[in-house]
Amino acid sequence: xxELLRALEASDASALLAAAQDIHYAxxxxxxxxxxxxxxxxxxxTIGPELATDMVAELxxxxxxxxxxxxxxxxxxxxxxxxxxxxxxxxxxxxxxEAQVRFFSLLGxxxxxxxxxxxxxxxxxxxxxxxxxxxxxxxDMTVKQAITVLRRDRDxxxxxxxxxxxxxxxRLVGKIRLRDLAFSTWDTPIGDIMDEADEYVLATADxxxxxxxxxxxxxxxxxxxxxxxxxxxxxxxxxxxxxxQEESTEDIEKxxxxxxxxxxxxxxxxSVKLHYxxxxxxLIGLAFISIASGYVMFRFSETLEKAFVLSxxxxxxxxxxxxxxxxxxxMVIRAMALGEISAGNAMRIAWKEARTGLFLGLSLGxxxxxxxxxxxxxxxxxxxxxxxxxxxAAAVAVAITVQVLSATVLGALLPICARAINLDPAxxxxxxxxxxxxxxxxxxxxxxxxxxxxxH
Amino acid sequence: xxELLRALEASDASALLAAAQDIHYAxxxxxxxxxxxxxxxxxxxTIGPELATDMVAELxxxxxxxxxxxxxxxxxxxxxxxxxxxxxxxxxxxxxxEAQVRFFSLLGxxxxxxxxxxxxxxxxxxxxxxxxxxxxxxxDMTVKQAITVLRRDRDxxxxxxxxxxxxxxxRLVGKIRLRDLAFSTWDTPIGDIMDEADEYVLATADxxxxxxxxxxxxxxxxxxxxxxxxxxxxxxxxxxxxxxQEESTEDIEKxxxxxxxxxxxxxxxxSVKLHYxxxxxxLIGLAFISIASGYVMFRFSETLEKAFVLSxxxxxxxxxxxxxxxxxxxMVIRAMALGEISAGNAMRIAWKEARTGLFLGLSLGxxxxxxxxxxxxxxxxxxxxxxxxxxxAAAVAVAITVQVLSATVLGALLPICARAINLDPAxxxxxxxxxxxxxxxxxxxxxxxxxxxxxH
Numbered sequence: 001x002x003e004l005l006r007a008l009e010a011s012d013a014s015a016l017l018a019a020a021q022d023i024h025y026a027x028x029x030x031x032x033x034x035x036x037x038x039x040x041x042x043x044x045x046t047i048g049p050e051l052a053t054d055m056v057a058e059l060x061x062x063x064x065x066x067x068x069x070x071x072x073x074x075x076x077x078x079x080x081x082x083x084x085x086x087x088x089x090x091x092x093x094x095x096x097x098e099a100q101v102r103f104f105s106l107l108g109x110x111x112x113x114x115x116x117x118x119x120x121x122x123x124x125x126x127x128x129x130x131x132x133x134x135x136x137x138x139x140d141m142t143v144k145q146a147i148t149v150l151r152r153d154r155d156x157x158x159x160x161x162x163x164x165x166x167x168x169x170x171r172l173v174g175k176i177r178l179r180d181l182a183f184s185t186w187d188t189p190i191g192d193i194m195d196e197a198d199e200y201v202l203a204t205a206d207x208x209x210x211x212x213x214x215x216x217x218x219x220x221x222x223x224x225x226x227x228x229x230x231x232x233x234x235x236x237x238x239x240x241x242x243x244x245q246e247e248s249t250e251d252i253e254k255x256x257x258x259x260x261x262x263x264x265x266x267x268x269x270x271s272v273k274l275h276y277x278x279x280x281x282x283l284i285g286l287a288f289i290s291i292a293s294g295y296v297m298f299r300f301s302e303t304l305e306k307a308f309v310l311s312x313x314x315x316x317x318x319x320x321x322x323x324x325x326x327x328x329x330x331m332v333i334r335a336m337a338l339g340e341i342s343a344g345n346a347m348r349i350a351w352k353e354a355r356t357g358l359f360l361g362l363s364l365g366x367x368x369x370x371x372x373x374x375x376x377x378x379x380x381x382x383x384x385x386x387x388x389x390x391x392x393a394a395a396v397a398v399a400i401t402v403q404v405l406s407a408t409v410l411g412a413l414l415p416i417c418a419r420a421i422n423l424d425p426a427x428x429x430x431x432x433x434x435x436x437x438x439x440x441x442x443x444x445x446x447x448x449x450x451x452x453x454x455x456h
Numbered sequence: 457x458x459e460l461l462r463a464l465e466a467s468d469a470s471a472l473l474a475a476a477q478d479i480h481y482a483x484x485x486x487x488x489x490x491x492x493x494x495x496x497x498x499x500x501x502t503i504g505p506e507l508a509t510d511m512v513a514e515l516x517x518x519x520x521x522x523x524x525x526x527x528x529x530x531x532x533x534x535x536x537x538x539x540x541x542x543x544x545x546x547x548x549x550x551x552x553x554e555a556q557v558r559f560f561s562l563l564g565x566x567x568x569x570x571x572x573x574x575x576x577x578x579x580x581x582x583x584x585x586x587x588x589x590x591x592x593x594x595x596d597m598t599v600k601q602a603i604t605v606l607r608r609d610r611d612x613x614x615x616x617x618x619x620x621x622x623x624x625x626x627r628l629v630g631k632i633r634l635r636d637l638a639f640s641t642w643d644t645p646i647g648d649i650m651d652e653a654d655e656y657v658l659a660t661a662d663x664x665x666x667x668x669x670x671x672x673x674x675x676x677x678x679x680x681x682x683x684x685x686x687x688x689x690x691x692x693x694x695x696x697x698x699x700x701q702e703e704s705t706e707d708i709e710k711x712x713x714x715x716x717x718x719x720x721x722x723x724x725x726x727s728v729k730l731h732y733x734x735x736x737x738x739l740i741g742l743a744f745i746s747i748a749s750g751y752v753m754f755r756f757s758e759t760l761e762k763a764f765v766l767s768x769x770x771x772x773x774x775x776x777x778x779x780x781x782x783x784x785x786x787m788v789i790r791a792m793a794l795g796e797i798s799a800g801n802a803m804r805i806a807w808k809e810a811r812t813g814l815f816l817g818l819s820l821g822x823x824x825x826x827x828x829x830x831x832x833x834x835x836x837x838x839x840x841x842x843x844x845x846x847x848x849a850a851a852v853a854v855a856i857t858v859q860v861l862s863a864t865v866l867g868a869l870l871p872i873c874a875r876a877i878n879l880d881p882a883x884x885x886x887x888x889x890x891x892x893x894x895x896x897x898x899x900x901x902x903x904x905x906x907x908x909x910x911x912h
Binding site: 024026147151178179181182183198199214215216217218220237238240241242244245248249251252253255256257258266267268272275276279280282283284286287288290291293294295297298301304305308309311312313314315316318319320322323324326327329330331332334335338340341345348349352353355356359360363364367368371400404431434435438442 | 480482603607634635637638639654655670671672673674676693694696697698700701704705707708709711712713714722723724728731732735736738739740742743744746747749750751753754757760761764765767768769770771772774775776778779780782783785786787788790791794796797801804805808811812815816819820823824827856860887890891894898
């Protein structure tokens, strides 16, 4: 890494090439991201299309087109031809339309057809992420015939960890391990040593569902089929790792009201402008929602004026609702993402959260009531407020119990309702929920306190 | 699945056994989780130790000991012997001390030593998750000799996707693909076809770091070595998938102030008591922190009484700080989890967030000021407040800008400081940050509004 940077600094092409050959393409891509334009140009021109192929496949989406534009058409033809078919489709999915047309014209006839077929599938489906370069044999072959076929395709096959067995119509009928091929006698029929291929996924399935299936069944590759069970390709474990990391980053960001697709560019390399763009929308939206809480507070100004001591516990009641609602929403959203619960479970979830919320609310209510009863009378002189502390304790305790109970149930049900009407549960969640719960907190607090303390 | 449930319902042992043989162990484990005690007993007793082995390895930690206690010692001996060595260690790591001793006495001498060696490593390190059942050959062997050795170990080797080459002292010197073995002539020396094993991880490394290394370099298996470069075992891609899913669930839960290790039991199967326990601590803690905000509000009661219209925008200023601070904290925490930034970058991060926060604050300030200037005069009659609206707009806009700017910088720096003093950045984050920022929001708002509107 250090050598490569020194060679770049010195513009020493031969040292640069030597250093680049010694480095893993993932590291090369990470390094490329941190360079300025001039150094990027020097780097890709020096290492050439052969060495750049794997690096380009690892780059963040937004940097790919720019990286490819450093090459002349003849070099680009080599690079695009070298890409594995799923990486090539990824490239076409992220570049501009102009570049799509230009790059497409550089492909060989077979790659053109392959790319066209794969581009049919949405980027975030199993079909959009699969590779079609897999070992395919039929059940009536012998081990020797199978090895001959696979050896011919060897350079093309991205993974031989699993080889799939298809019938003459190309439908998936079984799978076999390379180790079973390697360790069996040459005249064994494939049909004798193949296993059933019970786990597979439709090409139109969501990429996250496909990745979780692969993970659940501990598979290296998951076959992707069409609706007639034709074997189209496979999703590999490294695709699954990437998908799950992308999806969990997205989920985490949505919970914090950060919008837009995750850029794949690292935090430090993301511009202030992009950071701003991803956050400003929700921030302004949520700010205006907060005016509703302000309005409730303003309406109850008389209540507050009569007993200003109520302001001591107002933020607590409001925040407790936001926190408990956020906890419930997060648990339910994560469980939905992991496929553990669905809209059909809504009643069971509501019941579970209602009990949890009730116990949480009561605990909080008792804790606060005890705090007020024990400590506040001593502060009474300090504040100069002449007040009925048992009633104040009761008012705060009841309000916080009701607030936590209702926020918990609301927090659990909101993501389920969102999913039921096809909205993203993670987006309709913690921050937007918190703003909603703020309003109910104000209302509950002033209403409960107003009645118990006789302030209306 | 349906068949198995029917057989369980009817207590039909032979149908149950047949159905269980047809089902994937991951599905069997998911099903077991949902059964009552009586049916769990029937299931494990019917399928016996052989079939139960893989299922037990897939169960949530908290259910493992109970599941094993259904077996007689002789059966348990078989089951424990059948477990792969990493799964066996996982079992010993999660059961009670009493069970540890009892189970250990059932192991064969080789398994005893293996287990004792693996138990040295913490559960969440590469060493604690690795398997030691791997193919090991030396560079001076021929392909034929290597295949003979590997065939002998075949049943023991959990993965042959990568075979590692060691020297006579057992130090890692290279790696080789099974496909290269299978497709090379038998007299080829291993040294000619092996690759360098550049990627490896220390046994004491954190499991998440190991999983990310495997993912970054698209490896099926990552070798685990000790400080003298002796090959101890490997971490496989399915371990990595599991680790990354566990860790992101934990990160998401921490951001929502849910404490304790993720239970692995699905949401619906987690008891109300456990849901309660994981949430109540933070909820009460955060509630008491909120009293600080209440105290600030109470102290500024005079300011508020003089201009009750200020209450309309109080929740907005406070919430904007919580939201913008939460966004910044989440981005930084996620970037740290992905290894993109470290404490050394603190100044660069602060500078980036200061600029982002300034633009966010200004945008929000301008939006709110425009809203107040345009719409509020019409509401003036409604509220009966006689007020200087340009000054009010200025006060709210300045306060919200200062609040968002300071919350953004604080949100970004807090996780970095937490990491620097070895606290968990995700725990010291969004919710606790929000409570802190609430206080500063109240202070900023009342101070700014008080000066601009001349209320002191």
